[in-house]
Amino acid sequence: MAGKRDEIIRATLRRFRSHSISRTTLKDVAEAAGLPLGNLYYYFKSRDELILSVLDECERELQTLLERLEPLEPVAWLAAYLDWLVETSQERDSLSCPFGSLATELRAVGDPAAIRAAEIVGRYRAAVGARTAALGASDPDALFLAVQGAHTVASILDDPALFEGAIDRLKNGPVT
Template sequence: MDEHTPSRRTQIIRAALQRYRTHTVSGTTLRDVAQAAGIPLGNLYYYFKTRDDLVLAVLEECEQELQALLNRLAPLAPLSWLQAYFDWVLSDPEQATALGCPFGTLAGELRALGHPAADRGAQIVGHYRKAVIRQAEAAGVTSDVFLAVQGAYTVSRILDDPALFAQSIRNIRDAALSRQVQDRMH
């Protein structure tokens, strides 16, 4: 296996994450994950002894996705950071509407299920929230930006309306960034 080919364990985790995002944790069996990963069910147990072990590994993958995003944005000044963040949020309105927030939806489901990993999911969302708030405050933008974005994910998903999502995020972005620019001018 070359260095760019994900390990079997990583393939299973990514398959599980995709299934959880598209079919929910409660709507996904280990057999579904094994099938999505292209392995026999028995092989999945070699890597993950329990369903909870797999959920924890998926949360680690989510945390790595979040950290990769934050690392990519880290060199930017706060206002540029926020612009790049909004660009990332707007990168695929159809997917955002179909799946919701890539971090919050899974964490919310785990909390609703009373899953033992719910607190771990909440930690990831808390880290995400703090990063956005820190940059918003540094740019002189309201820290409500994070909650507004999460609201857009939720409502557009409920209404199954990608155009609503895109327009809402653009409105949030424009209001936040134009207010910041106006404040600097006065």
């Protein structure tokens, strides 16, 4: 059961990231996971349970990223992190933040899961801030906020080149 359940969670997360939470129905999720709608309820008793499972997956994604980057020295960490941003936006075919956009949507509709999503974004912010501080930046939030701004504007304008250009500038300029 865990295998199919995990497939459903990953399919749901892809769908949320490409079409938004509010525009994704359980029928859409079932289709994306390749199963009849009725079978979805075997794995998840409610949409709320599915959303919490998706947030667990986001937490795993973040943990995997942080574990992969942890052993790197600050400059190598920064380069690997910025490369990850571009790679994942291309893989997801989405310019929005892989964690922040879900948190924003959940908050906008008043979903109780917004608290959990905000915790994930807070952990992401803290990790980036700690490494930015290790680089000697006077403002540990500068990099995180620059990346979030790049995500937001590029997503609004649907302009991957704008996002990639912003990330390139962050690679080549000071983060202060």
